[in-house]
Amino acid sequence: MILTAARAFQQRGYHNTSLDDLAGLLGVTKPTLYHYVRNKEEILFECFRTGLDQIRTGLREADASDAPARERLAIVVRQYAAAIASDFGWCMVRAEDQDLSIEMSSAIKALKSEIDQGLRRLIRAGSADGSIAAAQDPKLAAFALAGALNWMGHWYRPDAALTADQVADGFLELFGLGPTPKAHRARYNGASKRLSQ
C-alpha cells in the first residue's frame, strides 16, 4: 500500500492525490484505508520513513564497517541515491513540514537530521583519517551532497543512461569527496587550504 501511495504521490503530488484516488488504485474503499492508517499524513510519513530506512541501513552499515571513512561515505551515498531513485524518493524530498501536524513534522525533522549528522560525521572522519580530501566546512559539504542527491528526485529517471550508483559515484568525485588518489591530493591541496581559512 505504501508503495502504491508513494508512486501516486510521486506522479500527482501529495495534494493532488485524494484518498479516493488512493483507494481506487488499491482497489479498496475509502473507509478501508482507515483500518490501516489513522491519517492521510500518516501515509506520507510511512512513505517517508520507508525511503529513509534505506539510507539509515546504509548509515548503520557504514558505522559497522572499519573501512576508511571515504569508503564508508560511499556506502551511504550509494544507498542515498538508490533511495531517492526509488518510488519513495519523492516523498522523502518533498514531504513538506507545512503538510504535517506538529508531531509528525518534528518526527520527520529528527529523521532528516539523523542523516545530516551522519553525513557530516563521515566527512569529518574522512578528513581526520586522510581518506577524504579535507573538507573545509563539513556542514556545508553535507548540505551540498544532500542537495545534489535530493535533486535527483527532480531529474533522475531509472531508465536513463546512468544507474543510481553511477550518479552517486559521480557526485562523490565532483564534491572532492572521492578517493584522494595521490595524483589529485597534491593538485587540489592548495584550493582546499584556501577554503578552510
Place this chain on the structure above:
Amino acid sequence: MILTAARAFQQRGYHNTSLDDLAGLLGVTKPTLYHYVRNKEEILFECFRTGLDQIRTGLREADASDAPARERLAIVVRQYAAAIASDFGWCMVRAEDQDLSIEMSSAIKALKSEIDQGLRRLIRAGSADGSIAAAQDPKLAAFALAGALNWMGHWYRPDAALTADQVADGFLELFGLGPTPKAHRARYNGASKRLSQ
C-alpha cells in the same frame, strides 16, 4: 503582491495558502486578486519567473563578460544562491509540475532548462579554457551544482552565519569548479581573495 505571495507560499506552502489568505495578507478582497491575475497558478508562475529572472540576469551578465569561464560561472552561481535565498526561492525550487496547467508547466520547464543549459555551457567552457578543473561529466556537474543550490531553499536562513555569496563560493570550491590551483592561482588571485573573505 508577488512578494507577499512568495512569502506566504514559502511559509505555508502553495496548497496551504488559500486565495483568502493571500487577499487577507494584502488587505484586499479576493476578487481584487483576479484583477491582476487570471489564476492562482499564475501567481505561482509569476513568483517563479521573478526568482528566475535574477538567475537569468546572472547568465546574461556572464555571457556579456569575457572573463575566464570560472569567473563567469561564479557570477551565475552567486546570483543563483541569492535568488534561492530570496523570498522567491521556495517557489522556484518547489513549484511542482502537477500543480500547474500543461501550458504553464511546460513554460516553467523551458525556463528551468535554460538555466540548466547555461550552467552546463559554462562548465564546458571552463574545462575548455582551463580555468576550471576539467569536469568529467558537465551534465552531472550541472545537476549537482543546481541541486546543492536549490537545496538551500530547505535549510538556508538569511539570518544564519553564512551569506548567500559565501555559500555559493563554498559550493564552487566543493564541486571542484573553483580555480585550478597552480595554473590560475596567480592570475585570479585578486578575485579569489575577495571571495574568501
Place this chain on the structure above:
Amino acid sequence: MILTAARAFQQRGYHNTSLDDLAGLLGVTKPTLYHYVRNKEEILFECFRTGLDQIRTGLREADASDAPARERLAIVVRQYAAAIASDFGWCMVRAEDQDLSIEMSSAIKALKSEIDQGLRRLIRAGSADGSIAAAQDPKLAAFALAGALNWMGHWYRPDAALTADQVADGFLELFGLGPTPKAHRARYNGASKRLSQ
C-alpha cells in the same frame, strides 16, 4: 431526487437553482448530492431523460401497434403532452445546449432528434395509409406539432380547465392531423365533439 430537482428547475429556473437550494429541498447536505451525481448538469440531464422516456414509451407503444397511423400518432402526442405537463416538462423544453458540456449537449440533441424523427415517420405513415389528411410537409408539421406541445410548458397548469390529453387531441385536430374528414368523421365524431365542449 430528480423529481425534486425538476420541480425546482421549473419554478426557479436552472441557473437560479443552486445546489445549496437543491440540497436544502432534499434535506441533505451539498456533498451528499455528489454521491449520486457527478455534476449539476447531470441532474439536468437526468430530468431531461426522465421526461423524454415517457415520450419514447409512447413511440414504442405506437410502433408496436398496428392501428392506423392516425391513432398511433395520437398515442405519442398524448404521451408527449403528458410529459410536458409533468414536472419534467420544463427541463425537456428549456434545457439549453449552452448550459451543458459538449458530450451531454450532443446526447440531448440525439434524443431530441429521435422524437422528431418519430413524429415525422408517423405523419408520413398517416399520409400514406390515408388516416391523416395528407400533410404537405411532414418535417414542418412535426416541428409545428412539437412546438405547440413544447409551448405547453409555458402556459399549461395541471389545475387548469383542460387535461393534458384534451390539449393533445385539440392540437391534433388543429393541425389537420386529426381524422381525414370523410373517412373518419363518423367514427371519431364522439371524441372530437367531447373536445369542443
Place this chain on the structure above:
Amino acid sequence: MILTAARAFQQRGYHNTSLDDLAGLLGVTKPTLYHYVRNKEEILFECFRTGLDQIRTGLREADASDAPARERLAIVVRQYAAAIASDFGWCMVRAEDQDLSIEMSSAIKALKSEIDQGLRRLIRAGSADGSIAAAQDPKLAAFALAGALNWMGHWYRPDAALTADQVADGFLELFGLGPTPKAHRARYNGASKRLSQ
C-alpha cells in the same frame, strides 16, 4: 448594442453571457454599459421589447386593414415568424420570468399577453367572418400557433431552405387557419403547392 446583446444571448444564453463578455463584444468597458442601461435585466428586456415590437407592428397593421381576418392573421403570423427568426428571437422566447425582477417580469407578461390576445381576436374574427375554418377553441388555437412559431427559435436557421414567410404560411395551412376550403382554395393553391415541394 441591443443587437449585439441579443446575438450574444442567443449564442451563449443569458446566464452564460457576462457583462464582461458584452462589454468586450461592444469594445467598451463595463461601467460604460451602465451609462446606457440600469441593469443586466434591462438589456434583456430591451431585446425582448425590440423583437416584440415587430410583432406589434404586425398587429397594428392588421387592425388598420379591413381585409378579411384570414388575411389580417397572415400579416401578423408572418411578422411573428420574422421576429422569431431575427436576432431577437431567442430573447423573446426564452427570457424567463425567473431571471427578471417582479416589475419587469410583469411588464413582459403584459406584452406577451397583448400578442396572445391579438391572435385570439383575429382567430375569432376569422371564424365570424367565415374567412377561417372555424376553430373550436380560439384560445387553444392561439397557443398552438404561438407555440409552433416560438419553437422556430430552436430549429430555424436563416440560411435554411425555407424563408420565415414560408414557414409562417406553412403553419397557417397546417393549423386550419389557412383559407376556408371552398372560398379560397383556388386562390392560394399556388402557394401551398410551392410549400409541399
Place this chain on the structure above:
DNA sequence: TATGAATGAGTATTCATTCAT
C-alpha cells in the same frame, strides 16, 4: 463621457473524515 479598481455575495466542486450497518 468613460474607466480602472474594487467588492459582496454567491457557486460549483472537493476532500478528509466519520459512522451505522
Place this chain on the structure above:
DNA sequence: GATGAATGAATACTCATTCAT
C-alpha cells in the same frame, strides 16, 4: 473486517454592480 452514505469545512473562481477619478 469492510463499506455505503453522509458531511463540515474549505477552495478556486465568477459576476453584477459601484465609485472615485
